[in-house]
Structure formats: structure tokens, C-alpha cells
Amino acid sequence: MIDCRQCRTSFRTPPEKIGARCPKCKAPLFERPDKHPRVVELTACAVHPGVDAVETCQRCSKTMCAACRTRWHGEVLCPTCVELSISRAEPNPRELRKQANRAMWSLALAFIGWLLVLFALMLIVSRRQDALGWPIAFGLLSLVPALFAVGHGCPVLLSRGPRFQVAATGMITSGLHLGLLSGVLLVNLWHN
Amino acid sequence: MIWFACPKCQKVHGRPDNACGAMIFCTCGHGLTVPWESTAPEPVHPPATPAQDTARVEPLTFGASVPPPEREPPPAPRLGRRGARYNYDPNFCFNHDSRPKQKICDDCGLSFCDDCAVVFRGQTLCGPCKNYEAKLLQRPTRTSPYSLTSLLVALAAGPMMFCLLSMSASRGYYAFTLLALAPQVIAFVAGLLGLRAAHADPRIGGQGIAITGMATACFTAALTVALTWYGMRLS
Numbered sequence: 001m002i003d004c005r006q007c008r009t010s011f012r013t014p015p016e017k018i019g020a021r022c023p024k025c026k027a028p029l030f031e032r033p034d035k036h037p038r039v040v041e042l043t044a045c046a047v048h049p050g051v052d053a054v055e056t057c058q059r060c061s062k063t064m065c066a067a068c069r070t071r072w073h074g075e076v077l078c079p080t081c082v083e084l085s086i087s088r089a090e091p092n093p094r095e096l097r098k099q100a101n102r103a104m105w106s107l108a109l110a111f112i113g114w115l116l117v118l119f120a121l122m123l124i125v126s127r128r129q130d131a132l133g134w135p136i137a138f139g140l141l142s143l144v145p146a147l148f149a150v151g152h153g154c155p156v157l158l159s160r161g162p163r164f165q166v167a168a169t170g171m172i173t174s175g176l177h178l179g180l181l182s183g184v185l186l187v188n189l190w191h192n
Numbered sequence: 193m194i195w196f197a198c199p200k201c202q203k204v205h206g207r208p209d210n211a212c213g214a215m216i217f218c219t220c221g222h223g224l225t226v227p228w229e230s231t232a233p234e235p236v237h238p239p240a241t242p243a244q245d246t247a248r249v250e251p252l253t254f255g256a257s258v259p260p261p262e263r264e265p266p267p268a269p270r271l272g273r274r275g276a277r278y279n280y281d282p283n284f285c286f287n288h289d290s291r292p293k294q295k296i297c298d299d300c301g302l303s304f305c306d307d308c309a310v311v312f313r314g315q316t317l318c319g320p321c322k323n324y325e326a327k328l329l330q331r332p333t334r335t336s337p338y339s340l341t342s343l344l345v346a347l348a349a350g351p352m353m354f355c356l357l358s359m360s361a362s363r364g365y366y367a368f369t370l371l372a373l374a375p376q377v378i379a380f381v382a383g384l385l386g387l388r389a390a391h392a393d394p395r396i397g398g399q400g401i402a403i404t405g406m407a408t409a410c411f412t413a414a415l416t417v418a419l420t421w422y423g424m425r426l427s
Contacts, residue, residue, distance in 0.1 A: 019300065020318075026302060082326060189418055
């Protein structure tokens with residue numbers, strides 16, 4: 001639900017379809033009021049000479065008025081620098097953080113899978129013949145984190161994202177795990 | 193007043209005492225912080241012009257019926273509080289009532305002067321519409337429904353395969369277990385479609401989920417075939 005601060009009308013349209021302004025009173029819907037406005041003094045906007053500047057671009061240091069000021073990937077830039085960033089296809093810092101988290105999860109899930117396999121092996125080694133069902137159950141359960149580790153690590157490897165080495169380690173670890181389990185299963189089925 | 197000089201061009205600026213700590217910009221572009229006390233001498237002001245003789249004021253006369261001077265009616269309120277539609281003239285700037293229209297925003301269609309319009313990605317936009325476009329470009333990726341379907345179907349196919357296996361074992365017809373391959377094939381195809389959608393549109397994500405679903409489907413399919421073959425060998 002989007003509410004217009006000016007005319008107090010509510011809209012059920014999703015933000016990506018409603019537009020920048022209220023359909024009723026044309027007031028901007030998503031502009032946040034400046035809680036601590038910077039002092040506007042002396043200098044003019046580089047694009048609009050008749051308007052006072054409120055900010056300088058964090059990349060090219062050009063002065064900007066409120067209309068030119070644009071928030072892009074956590075920085076305050078001028079429209080020219082934003083277009084340059086788009087043309088260079090610069091990744092969003094939020095996406096880079098997600099890729100880094102995926103790489104860490106890939107490694108963590110691979111280790112969890114191995115822990116479950118080691119626990120199942122411990123149960124077998126303890127020679128409790130009546131508890132054979134539990135090692136099989138833990139062995140099958142260990143496949144779930146291993147497969148998720150593969151799924152988390154693959155996009156990081158494909159896009160060469162941050163923590164590439166961590167994702168590769170997670171993929172190799174979970175790949176060994178899956179290969180080991182598949183091998184043990186096939187050997188058991190073949191001999192029996 | 194607090195007087196201070198720009199370290200770059202030495203121009204002296206003056207601000208009221210309550211502006212200390214604020215950030216301002218000199219005409220040379222250098223950013224300055226207003227200090228707590230004056231750090232430069234107050235510039236010498238030109239002598240003030242002598243005050244002109246004020247016009248002689250006539251005393252008030254009571255009792256005479258003097259009609260009040262004509263005044264222009266107050267301007268209509270720009271925006272109403274509760275659903276009142278804004279009455280703006282499309283021939284003038286939306287933000288500046290007195291400036292004639294010079295540009296039209298390609299997004300909202302309102303009229304603006306040159307100072308209120310910005311060129312962004314080949315379009316002439318007003319400030320809010322330009323910020324809205326930039327915000328849309330920075331939206332987080334959404335997961336493809338194909339990817340989610342792939343993962344859910346693949347995870348459900350595993351227990352389904354074991355159920356079919358036990359049913360086949362009770363009936364002695366192990367080929368029945370191969371029915372479990374159907375959802376696994378669906379999961380694999382859905383994962384492929386999810387990866388294709390993510391590759392085609394950068395705003396669509398979910399590659400990790402699609403790959404997990406495809407890997408699970410492949411592994412479960414291999415397990416299904418192996419257990420079916422094993423069961424048929426036993427029988």
C-alpha cells in the first residue's frame with residue numbers, strides 16, 4: 001500500500017507500476033524530505049546555472065542542485081556519472097554482498113554435510129547392528145546440505161563473484177561428499 | 193556574525209552565529225565548514241548612504257467615508273489536504289508558477305522550466321521521475337518461479353521415490369518405481385528454464401536455487417534407477 005503524503009490517498013498499485021508522482025495530486029510519492037538540509041550557498045549547479053547547488057558529485061566533484069542529485073549504489077552522483085556506471089555495468093554492492101554470503105554458506109553447508117556423514121560412520125563403527133537404519137538415515141540426510149552447497153557455490157563460480165576461492169572450496173568439498181556417497185551406494189548395490 | 197576566509201581563494205565569508213558547524217561552498221567550489229568563531233577580520237563596508245527625507249504623513253481623518261483600496265484576491269491554495277486536485281496551468285512550470293513552460297517530463301507529462309528538468313538516459317525528466325527511474329534500476333533481483341518450482345519438486349521427488357519403492361516391493365513389480373522419474377524430469381526442466389530466464393533478464397535471479405533443484409533431481413534420478421535395478425535383480 002502506497003500513501004501520498006500530500007493528499008493522503010492510498011494506492012494498492014505496486015511501486016514499479018505507479019510512477020514517481022501521485023496520480024491525483026501529482027506530488028512526488030517516493031521523495032524523502034531532507035531532515036538535515038545542507039546549507040545552500042554561493043555556488044550554482046553545474047547543469048542549471050540559475051539554481052543553487054546542494055551537493056557535489058562523489059565521483060566527478062561537480063556541483064549539483066536537488067533535481068540533479070541522484071542516489072546510486074549507496075553514493076550521491078550526478079546523472080552523467082550514473083549513466084557512466086550503467087554503461088560499464090557496475091555491479092550493485094548489495095548483489096556483491098549476496099554473492100559473498102552465498103560463498104560462505106556453500107562452504108558451511110559442505111562441512112555440515114561431512115559432519116553428518118562422519119556421524120553416520122561413527123554409528124557404523126560402533127558396531128550396533130540393530131541401529132543400521134540410523135546411519136543410512138543420516139547418510140541420506142547429509143545429501144541435503146551437500147546439494148544446497150552445490151547450488152550456492154555455482155552462481156558465485158559462474159559470475160566470478162567475490163570470495164571465489166571460498167565458493168570453490170565449498171563446491172569441491174560437497175562434490176567429494178556426493179561422489180563418496182554415490183560410490184558407496186553403487187558398490188553396495190553391486191556386491192549385494 | 194562569524195567571519196572566515198576560504199583557504200583556496202582567500203575570499204572572506206560571513207555567517208550568523210547560529211550557522212556554526214554548517215557546510216557551505218565558496219564560489220571557487222571549495223567546501224568550507226563555518227567555524228565556531230571568526231578566523232578572519234570583518235571586511236570594511238562602504239559608508240552607508242544618508243537616509244532620504246521621509247514623506248510627510250498626513251493625519252488620519254475620522255468620520256470621512258474613504259473606500260478601502262482595492263486588493264488582489266489571495267492566490268488559490270496550491271495543494272489541498274484531503275484529495276483536492278492541484279490546479280496547475282500546463283503553460284507554466286509545475287514548480288514555478290511564474291515561469292513559462294520550457295520542457296515536458298517524458299514520464300509524468302507535467303510542464304517544467306529549464307531549471308527543473310534533467311536529461312537522464314536520453315529522456316527529459318523532472319527530479320522525482322529521474323530518481324524513480326534510478327531506483328527502478330537498482331531494484332533487487334527477484335527469484336524466477338521456475339527456479340522455485342525446480343527446487344520444491346526435486347525435494348518432494350525424493351520421499352516420493354522411497355514411497356513408490358516400498359509399494360513396488362510389496363507388489364513385486366519394481367518397474368513401478370520408475371514413475372518417480374517423472375517429477376525429477378520436471379524439476380530438471382524447470383531448473384533449466386529458470387537458468388535461461390535469469391540469463392536473459394538481469395533483474396531475475398534464483399540461479400542458485402535452480403542449480404540446487406537440478407542437482408537434486410539428477411542425484412535422485414540416479415538413485416531411483418539404481419534402486420529399481422537392484423530390486424529387479426533381487427526379484
